[in-house]
Amino acid sequence: MPLVSASSSLSPAPPTSGARTIYKYRVRVSDVSKILCHRHHNGTEEYLVRWNVAEGSATNKRTICSWHCLGELSKCLHHVQEYLETLPKSQPAASRSAPFATIPAVGSGSGSGSRKRKFSRDSDTPVSSSGVLTLRDSGYLSREPSVISIDSSSAASEAAPIQTPTVYNGILQRKEGSIVAKKSRDPAVQLTDARTLPNQAMLSDAARASVTAAEYAIQAAFQAKLQSVKNVEWENHVDNTAPSLNFTFVSDFVLGEGVYRPEADAHVGCETCRPNMGQNIGCEYPRLCACLEYAAVDENRLQPGDQARYVQYQKDQEDDGYLADSHGLPKRFPYQRSKDPQVPSTLMKFYLESRYPIYECNLNCNCGPICKSRVVQKGRRVPLVIFKTANERGWGVYCKEQLVKGEFIDTYIGEVLTNEATGRREMLSAEDRASYLYSLDKFIGDDPDNDLTNETCYVVDGQYMGGPTRFINHSCEPNCRQYTVSYNKHDLRIYDLAFFAVEDIPPRTELTFDYMDKDEEEEEIVRKKRKKDAADPKNHDKRPCNCGARKCRGYLWE
Numbered sequence: 001m002p003l004v005s006a007s008s009s010l011s012p013a014p015p016t017s018g019a020r021t022i023y024k025y026r027v028r029v030s031d032v033s034k035i036l037c038h039r040h041h042n043g044t045e046e047y048l049v050r051w052n053v054a055e056g057s058a059t060n061k062r063t064i065c066s067w068h069c070l071g072e073l074s075k076c077l078h079h080v081q082e083y084l085e086t087l088p089k090s091q092p093a094a095s096r097s098a099p100f101a102t103i104p105a106v107g108s109g110s111g112s113g114s115r116k117r118k119f120s121r122d123s124d125t126p127v128s129s130s131g132v133l134t135l136r137d138s139g140y141l142s143r144e145p146s147v148i149s150i151d152s153s154s155a156a157s158e159a160a161p162i163q164t165p166t167v168y169n170g171i172l173q174r175k176e177g178s179i180v181a182k183k184s185r186d187p188a189v190q191l192t193d194a195r196t197l198p199n200q201a202m203l204s205d206a207a208r209a210s211v212t213a214a215e216y217a218i219q220a221a222f223q224a225k226l227q228s229v230k231n232v233e234w235e236n237h238v239d240n241t242a243p244s245l246n247f248t249f250v251s252d253f254v255l256g257e258g259v260y261r262p263e264a265d266a267h268v269g270c271e272t273c274r275p276n277m278g279q280n281i282g283c284e285y286p287r288l289c290a291c292l293e294y295a296a297v298d299e300n301r302l303q304p305g306d307q308a309r310y311v312q313y314q315k316d317q318e319d320d321g322y323l324a325d326s327h328g329l330p331k332r333f334p335y336q337r338s339k340d341p342q343v344p345s346t347l348m349k350f351y352l353e354s355r356y357p358i359y360e361c362n363l364n365c366n367c368g369p370i371c372k373s374r375v376v377q378k379g380r381r382v383p384l385v386i387f388k389t390a391n392e393r394g395w396g397v398y399c400k401e402q403l404v405k406g407e408f409i410d411t412y413i414g415e416v417l418t419n420e421a422t423g424r425r426e427m428l429s430a431e432d433r434a435s436y437l438y439s440l441d442k443f444i445g446d447d448p449d450n451d452l453t454n455e456t457c458y459v460v461d462g463q464y465m466g467g468p469t470r471f472i473n474h475s476c477e478p479n480c481r482q483y484t485v486s487y488n489k490h491d492l493r494i495y496d497l498a499f500f501a502v503e504d505i506p507p508r509t510e511l512t513f514d515y516m517d518k519d520e521e522e523e524e525i526v527r528k529k530r531k532k533d534a535a536d537p538k539n540h541d542k543r544p545c546n547c548g549a550r551k552c553r554g555y556l557w558e
């Protein structure tokens with residue numbers, strides 16, 4: 001039976017500077033395979049790290065584990081966060097004490113008068129310290145008996161014959177990218193069965209030990225990530241968790257391998273428009289603006305002489321969809337602008353109620369920055385808050401201010417991946433995990449000269465990189481909707497996924513959109529379908545929807 005050392009650590013005192021502990025060496029992210037357990041040792045919260053041992057290296061037969069305080073793990077807190085997510089939620093209060101009071105769920109008017117406690121930097125608790133991990137490219141890596149080594153070759157097999165105990169003295173070294181441990185000659189090192197780590201004794205200790213310091217450290221780390229993001233906050237009045245530390249805020253699409261996007265200076269602009277035409281609002285003439293080449297035709301402005309062209313246009317639409325030739329016909333501008341500069345531009349009723357793509361002006365247009373056809377490209381103006389939902393939907397988003405019907409909120413950004421890269425990611429991820437994939441499939445089938453298909457279109461993945469909209473949840477009766485917005489009418493592969501309010505939304509009301517973008521149906525019809533679907537075993541693997549709407553269809557995806 002393979003045995004491991006499970007003795008306690010004898011940590012050297014950490015170097016200190018004033019009141020705060022300075023950790024000169026930190027565990028590198030790439031060195032950690034997983035966090036296995038936690039404990040309180042000499043008053044310090046510690047985590048059992050399983051080290052990454054390079055595949056195929058001479059040392060990879062031995063997986064090495066060692067206990068570390070949070071100060072040493074500050075570069076790998078996402079591993080600690082992943083570990084905390086595996087802990088039962090019903091842990092005793094001592095283990096999962098809630099620093100924030102639970103308050104009513106966010107909703108229209110629900111919290112307007114209540115003082116909600118928000119996570120702030122003031123509440124950062126310095127992580128506890130109990131030792132320093134000396135981590136260098138060569139040389140000593142850890143303190144003595146806190147190290148455990150497991151002979152993973154035999155640990156993998158239940159039927160493996162009992163082996164000579166493998167005991168190390170806890171001196172970890174890095175050699176050619178691998179972590180290795182030297183053998184222990186210390187008789188005080190106790191031996192423990194290595195086949196299952198954490199072992200029962202460790203689990204019993206863990207059940208009694210709180211994880212509060214880790215929770216605070218993770219909250220502080222997420223808060224630090226938000227520092228550079230303007231007008232976005234987060235709060236949690238439900239439990240002690242923070243959004244994933246594996247997520248990075250970015251401000252634009254991040255192009256993955258094999259993804260091509262034309263540079264902005266290659267976009268075709270409207271050269272005939274001018275900033276000072278007519279009412280001095282940039283583009284104004286619906287027959288003139290070249291950016292509207294593929295925009296929706298405005299039937300209200302058709303002249304008797306347009307009829308033949310319009311009939312031809314309708315025929316072309318059957319083959320070419322949104323790209324039908326509308327040359328010479330009057331088109332619809334996307335936004336209406338109020339005379340009051342305090343009132344935001346809003347999406348025209350026609351676009352709000354249709355799925356027609358929206359075309360904005362671009363860098364190469366002559367209309368200038370005042371043009372009314374520039375809204376989404378100017379970015380988010382409204383203050384958003386990422387908050388923990390109370391009913392198993394993870395994190396959600398609300399706006400701190402009132403939003404008016406047709407107001408732009410923000411775009412969905414993330415890594416833009418090819419279909420193959422997306423497939424590889426899906427293979428690696430657990431089936432029940434949240435999905436952040438958004439296909440850029442709007443123009444499939446619209447251009448006979450273009451080979452755009454479900455297999456060749458790009459996909460936006462907001463799981464690891466994105467903006468606050470990546471946290472917006474689904475509702476079968478949503479208050480927002482996603483629209484296609486393009487600044488480059490000839491690029492059918494990359495465009496903006498822009499969220500607009502489809503109704504007036506009071507402050508602090510959760511923002512939602514329909515992940516399936518379905519048309520609304522009568523409540524009675526939806527209710528009957530839901531009942532039928534629930535009885536069908538085919539649907540039992542589907543992800544249940546917790547939107548709570550009267551017209552809830554029962555599932556997130558078909």
Ligand SMILES: C[S@@+](CC[C@H](N)C(=O)[O-])C[C@H]1O[C@@H](n2cnc3c(N)ncnc32)[C@H](O)[C@@H]1O
Pocket residue numbers: 392393394395396433434435436470471472473474475544545546547556
């Ligand atoms: C784009 S993410 C939204 C943010 C997510 N709640 C989070 O915490 O990161 C989509 C995931 O959120 C969850 N979700 C969103 N809307 C939901 C709903 N109405 N009911 C249940 N789960 C929902 C599902 O796990 C879904 O895969």
